[in-house]
Amino acid sequence: MLRQQDCFLGDVHPDVLEDVRQRLRGVHGNALRARLADEPLYRRNGKYSHLRTPTKKELLIKAYCLKTFVWGWRVLAELDLSLLRKGASELRDYQLAAASEALKGGTLLVMPTALGKTFVAALVAAHLLATSPKKILFLTPTKPLAMQQAKRMRELLVVPQESVLVVTGEISPAKRAAQYASARIVCGTPQSVENDVLTRRLSLSEFSLIIFDEAHRAVGSYSYSFLGRQARESGALVLALTASPSSKPEKIREICGNLGIERIEIKTESDEDVRGYAQKIKLDWEFVELPPELLGLRDILREQLSECLQSLKKDGYLESADLRRINKRILLSLRPLLAKDIPKSYGSLSTLAKAMNFMHAIDLLESQGIAALYEFLTGLKQREEKTKAVLAILADHRYAKLVARTQTLKEGGFEHPKMRRMREIVGSAVHAGKSVIVFAHFRDSVSEIERQLNAEGLRVAQLVGRSGDGGMSQKEQHALLEKFRAKGFDVLVATSVAEEGLDIPSVDLVVFYEPVPSEIRLIQRRGRTGRAHAGSVIILVTKGTKDEAFLWISRAREKKMRETLQGLRGELSRKKQKGLEEFS
Structure with missing residues (x-):
């Protein structure tokens, strides 16, 4: 029988190679397992390209993985997807590969919003629900996000609808304790779950998998840090999801340390195996002069x-x-x-x-x-x-x-040149039948933008956070977003509350009224478009001001983040390999 370690040795014995060829003949089904003995093993834009004949070593790797999934010549764990609801979502090779890698140990999955981090989590959950009697815990920073992920799990997985539980601080502790017993999947906010763990209403040993959504929050005293340590002690598998961890190596190391991360999986829109699926997002910035x-x-x-x-x-x-x-x-x-x-x-x-x-x-x-x-x-x-x-x-x-x-x-009606240009951009987009989100940092600016766009005859609403005068409750936020989803208005003007933690519908155009200095916020705002179809982002910049500095800072930090992640990914891999060598 072929062993996993054989896949990483040198030349393959001719007898083994012949056995490989015989076992591969006639195999059909998944594209990655189709007649691999006779066809080249490279894909481009979803199709096989006849580039070259596979090497003996490559054939052996494929042979070992006959009933599994393979990507980038890595041997990947087998996935049991019997509980994945057929037709609920498109199965993409890079998602299967990421899910398979995640089964090998604590994983930080860095992937843009539109590429399907939640679906990867659902694949891992499907496998563990099918192979383990334990539950799944899906942690999110906010109640709206917990409800959104619970809805998604019900759509993607063949489990009783009532077995997917949403846990937030609005449910009494006694009621939560009673509901845990019948749940198969628990979606909740970390503060509520931490409280239940501390009061022993819940033990993380009941879970085979703990998913940390928006994992970049796992720093300092945030509840993710405590639950990450508890997850390691319980032996549960950890899958951490984020589109943007940080550009700072020390922060990413802190996230990995708090959550017990052993490997980092990174996917970007420019990766060859993703290009065929990723929607194009056109990013432009427009400069205005101070009068x-x-x-x-x-x-x-x-x-x-x-x-x-x-x-x-x-x-x-x-x-x-x-x-x-x-x-x-x-x-x-x-x-x-x-x-x-x-x-x-x-x-x-x-x-x-x-x-x-x-x-x-x-x-x-x-x-x-x-x-x-x-x-x-x-x-x-x-x-x-x-x-x-x-x-x-x-x-x-x-x-x-x-x-x-x-x-x-x-x-006298004098206004910042940004305001005039913003009206032109948004008005043109709406008249072309497009949906728009305008982000502004200050609430006063949000109100002024809403007023100006309404004066242009556009259908506009504003979304702001809960704190302070004029804040919105989560119920009000949810109702507003449902109306936006139903095309009840064309333009949503929002503060940073719309960057994460809410189920925001994808739009055609995102306008930044001002740049942000954070690579995390840049990625989050940009991720509000380009999901189901191509999208556009326009950033308004006042020339010769802090705006201009923030624009270049965020872009430089995003580039540095990718470089840092690749470096730490290699660092974790070397550390793990050294540990294996010392163990052997």
Whole structure:
């Protein structure tokens, strides 16, 4: 009988090769197992290309895998898919390969949204449900996502509908404990599951597989970290899913360490085995110039910010007061330093707070527009409790000048050139019958964009998070998204709440009102299009501002993320191989 280790040895004995040929003749069924002895073993765009005759070693690998799936000359574990609902979804070779690899140990699967991470998880779950009496645990960061994944599991797997349980904090602990007994698949939020594990209403030893969706959250004190450690102790297989873990090696290592990851599987739209399935996403960015009216306002704000920085430098808390070298992160890092220096630093703490306000005002002016700046400036005066820093800003004669000029521009209909270009882009797309999501960082900007698009006669709705005034409950969010899915309106204007954790329908066009500096958020926003068909992404950028820096930062970090993942993948592989050699 052929053994797995034989597949990685040198030349194959002629007698073994002949046995391979005989066993392969007449095999049919799955494309990867069809007459492999006589046909070349390369595929391009879903079809076989007659490139060359397979080597003896390749034939042996294929022979060993007669009843399994193979990809990239790796021997893959056999999958029992008897519980996969026939016709529920297209079986793709790269998904089968990823699922098969995941059965070998704790796996971090990095794959864009449209390529089917959830389906890979369903394949692994189908195999383990068919071969083990234990349950499956599917963890998601939010209740809407837990409900979405439960619905998907019911659609993909041949299991009783009532055996797929959704567990969230809205269900009482006593009721959850009773429901666990009859469940085969548990979909839930990590906080609820952690609570049940700590109170011994649930043991992770009951599960053969634990799936961590949006696995990039498995850092720090987030519940994923605790449950990952518990999963390792219970012996459950871990499958971690994400489209974008991080560009930082230390963060990816932390994720892998917390979840007990032994291997990293990466798939991108550019991979040869994926190209035939991935929808094209056209990414463009459009630059706009700040007009003289806004440049004049910015000069006043920069003058005030510079005075604050000079004061902090004089007090010994900053090495440089150069506006080009100081960012929000540097200012935030001063807070703990100043807190340790009280009471000497009281004045500097107030100066720092003023600097943060001026920096925020500049960001709003450059990236958002007149309406956002006006709301911020007048909001300072309307605060019920005013800090020393705010009182100092209000007492400065330049504050009144800023408010007056901003109000005049606002009432005169003056707007940021981004707003005008956004209306043109969205209006053109909607009139062409396309669906659109517009992302904006600030709620005030979301409201202003909605107002402007409604004034154009478009059907628009806004989606924001739950916190603060004007927030939306999860029930309201769900109702809005169902209406969007049913074509009840054409444009969804959203904050970062629409980046992850909600079941957002795929759209034709995604517009970034401003760039984001995070590679994770870039990938998540982009993933809202290009699922069932080709899509487009347009990023609006104010030239010569922080917008431009954020654009290049996020793109550079995405590239670095892929390089980091490939490096850590090799590192894990070498570590595992070294362990095997030491064991043998």
